Amino acid sequence: MKQRKHPQALPFLFLSEMWERFGYYLMIGIFTFYLKDSTQGFEMSEAESASLYGTFIALVFFTPFIGGLLADRVLGYRVPIVIGGLLMGVGYCMMGIHSYTMLYSGMVLVILGNGLFKPNISTLLGNLYNKDQFINQKDEGYNIFYMGINIGAFVCNIVSAFLINKYGYSVAFIGAGVGMFIGVIVFLLGNKHYTEGDVKKVAVPGEKAWWIDLLIVVVPAILFAIIGYFINGVPSETNEHSFLVKDDVTDAFLFACIPVIFFFGYVLFTAPKHERRVVSAILVVCIAVIPFWAIFKQNGTVLNTWANNYTNRDVPSSMKNGLKSMYLADTINYSKAEKPSPVLDKHFRKIGKEEAIQYPSYFKNYENTPKLKEGEQVVVFNSNIFQSVNPFWVIVLTPLIVGIFRFLRLRKLEPSIPIKFVLGLFITGLSCLVMVAAANASMNGEVKSSYWWFFGAYGVITIGELCLSPIGLSMVSKLSPARLTALLMGAWFISTSIGNKLSGVLASLWDEYDDKASFFMLNFYLMMGATLILIVLLPWLLKVFREQKK
Template structure:
């Protein structure tokens, strides 16, 4: 018996998305590191605090996944999927290259805006276009596995990019790494153009949905949705003080209110017999997975802080040779394990204690290449209090670059995707495959368990008294990747199956809206990092939040499965 074949367009979209994600995750892997890097080092960063960086990181991620809502609408009603993908790719490439401009906060924020807008045009439409390739009867049963394969392409790019980023930023500086992200995106655009010429079925799948009587025009959407949303965001930003912790939090939450109301109206006015219940099921899933994204996307903030400050990253011998072959080791200066500090008038300034000599986990991080001169994160009084003997005890340690930890997750995605697809295929042949909502529920509980790995890691390392083994990072990413593979690509697949055809990209935008809200919450949660002296409590909070979301989706499962079987199977 011959195996079923996937549509030819899968490989075109696979590699287009691979290169897009190469650029996206290259930038994301060094984003927090760039923001918290002191301005006085060899390759200066922005000098933000952890809390400032987490706020910008969460806001950026939120907007990156909010704009697909608008990009989906524009593609559905005006431009089509191909044109939207091309426009989005060019905007993102421009943004990445713009980040390479040194010493300009204006260029920094304008570049982020270009990336945000470009992702909004690109991300939902490439996913919807993939789903439309599987609408032919011979491909329908392969849609879930098609999205898993597509997801593997995303993570090949995400795995490779961090090695490129580490080498370029340590050798030539941050700007070269950001520029490489832009070049990767341009390669993806060129590949997509070649694919359009060689695979006609992509063009055939790209059809603008016919306007249904009663559908709101784009001009009216701008009047009743876009303008109120931006006005609400401005109001949230300008309100004196802060209602939700920061101006960016207030603006984002206020912005979401008109958007959420629009989705409610979309459900309320949908056809009762054919559309209302599928839309309701999708909105319910969107609401629950917010928590998943709130904890999952801390990989670029909280877990980056853990890798940088609490993980033993020392390399030597063969390991150092291997790291230097694929990226470059990072040199840091060392000081004694315990330094008693005394002020100019004899007052006790406390003691800097670090179980490893290259930095303290909670207060003072010792910068690169500062042995003879005053480290930038010590005050003049603190530095003056050190004896000459203490100052001379410094040395150099070689560490693997922090951003390489961001490649652990995509590494597991690439390795485990064939296994997960194979298991679900095996269950499908035996008529025991879970429904797509069922797979999402499995993803949620597995993700909750993954954070317990970090609870154990924090306890085992004395909550910062000792450096933790890098094996704990492999452990948490290994478990959470299985959960991710059950949830994230299945969410894309569920939208493509249940969403009414006329608003397919709009509902895909809804999936990314839920991701946006979760991402903003990830920044809020990561912003609490320095407030948790015991990191085990921080990770336990993530585990409990995800477990609560699992219980909600478990409660909804009978209804979700009924809707799924009624409208899909």
């Protein structure tokens, strides 16, 4: 009998994750725009929206540790996936109801739902590949699975542009919820194929009960978060309250990480000697990729702002009428308010001597402004459409990267996981240099930047992403001791969480940088530092990973 190349469950898990990511990335793509919008949103500043965004996506990736532990020891994997999907769907719909109460309540549901859904669908997939006939295809299976994520992420921004242009933000958030509900339905349709992978871990003699591990981490994390939030620092002109950084919420998150770090230190040093080396290697890799997430997750903050205010989004003349009629392009009316402007963005070119006249932000560094007449419309692509550039590259490049690695594997030349991670970090750093070039080419934002810089930067960072993100999930599933798979998958997501929060902290500095090229150089230095650290540790990591394969 011919062996199957991939498990029968893969198409269902692929489509379930595709629709789940459709909903999530639709919501993330419009989140900061919604927070800053003065008519349908909450009129937040750039720093306020970046801080809330960073905290939100940090918590979204913090709860998978808890969800993975519950699934591993108590619930199995299928039940949490369904419950988590339903919670997220309801949460997306609630976020579109314009009130702070509904916004934050919806965010809480999304945080809890993702904690149940995200780690367990990844672990379930890995379990199905652990059978002998599939084990050699695990990396490839995760790459296919990852491409499913990005098909959903690509399509959702086009759908959200239509929904926002025709109905507004509220309906766009409902669209995200509908996508999530479709993902749950697809998952249930493939239920019979998951049986072999939906196996709870058997406790070994002397192992602590699952709820003890939960209490050891969660209760201290909550207590430390409260301390971090309320403890005050030394007042200054720019910082009156926070102890560590710019705001109390960030302090709370950083304090909450302290008991988590101690917990994983405890897991490492209490592991049997034969497990300790591989556990330490996985934890080192998790720490090393934090800077990657800090840069990559600026797609919802800094790069959204660059797309909205600094990028030429004009729709070609031949497409204007068609896209307008389909609600796939937005219009901006040229007008000027004859009143003193609040602090004009100093990064936009001042137009003539009319410094006190307030223009829509798109026209402040728009080369054609002098040619426009009062009330004239400019047809532009929605800013969130540019969120589809990254998933576009993932869809295009995944078959190529998978093919290259397969070609090398057949010739026994495939790079090991640590080398792939070094390549991923280095290539991500190069993407920062593309944005440095974009900032310089647009004279630091004085004129509109070409959207081709977006395609270039995202094309480069996507290669780095494909060497890191899907490979990381496969690494944890493949190399972890069986009894620690959920905990170490949780460590991977917590490292993502810390990186996500750091992305918000970095993005909140955007307005403080007069020279935008310097901001992107900061990102470059961060990535090069992480790359050098991993290079130093590479001989040890290679040795540990080789031992684990034997």
